Amino acid sequence: MTYLPDIYKEFRHQFPGIAKEYDKLALACHEWGPLDAKTRRLIKLGIAIGLSSDGGVRSHARRALDEGITGTELRHAVLLAFTTAGYPTMIAAMKWVEEVIEKEGQKGGA
Numbered sequence: 001m002t003y004l005p006d007i008y009k010e011f012r013h014q015f016p017g018i019a020k021e022y023d024k025l026a027l028a029c030h031e032w033g034p035l036d037a038k039t040r041r042l043i044k045l046g047i048a049i050g051l052s053s054d055g056g057v058r059s060h061a062r063r064a065l066d067e068g069i070t071g072t073e074l075r076h077a078v079l080l081a082f083t084t085a086g087y088p089t090m091i092a093a094m095k096w097v098e099e100v101i102e103k104e105g106q107k108g109g110a
Contacts, residue, residue, distance in 0.1 A: 003062060005055060041067055042077045049081045049093040057093050061100040071101040 012019040030040060041064045048056030061074055074097050082090040 005059075037067065038069060041069060042073070045074070045077050046081065049078060049089065050085050052085075052089050052092060054092075054096055057096045058100050061097045062104065065100070065104050074101065 035043070041060060045057065045060040045064060048060050064074055065071070075094070078090060078094045078097050081093060
């Protein structure tokens with residue numbers, strides 16, 4: 001991952017022991033079950049969308065692109081939030097994802 005928010009870097013600097021334990025817990029949760037990496041990433045994106053987390057949506061979108069998930073797949077995941085999380089939540093997430101796709105140079109994606 002190329003981009004890390006300053007607040008995240010500062011937290012890791014200020015609390016390195018906690019950050020290390022958090023990383024271990026996150027990895028254990030991520031790898032525990034039968035879901036493949038792509039499915040796990042899209043679920044995490046969906047959770048961030050449901051929480052209306054600008055930073056979370058952008059982070060998971062960047063990571064998804066880095067992991068080979070296409071812009072079209074990201075847009076589909078965001079669109080699925082429409083009938084569950086509502087239009088305002090979905091449209092905000094779509095804007096955040098589009099900005100990430102544009103910045104990362106992934107205009108279309110098959």
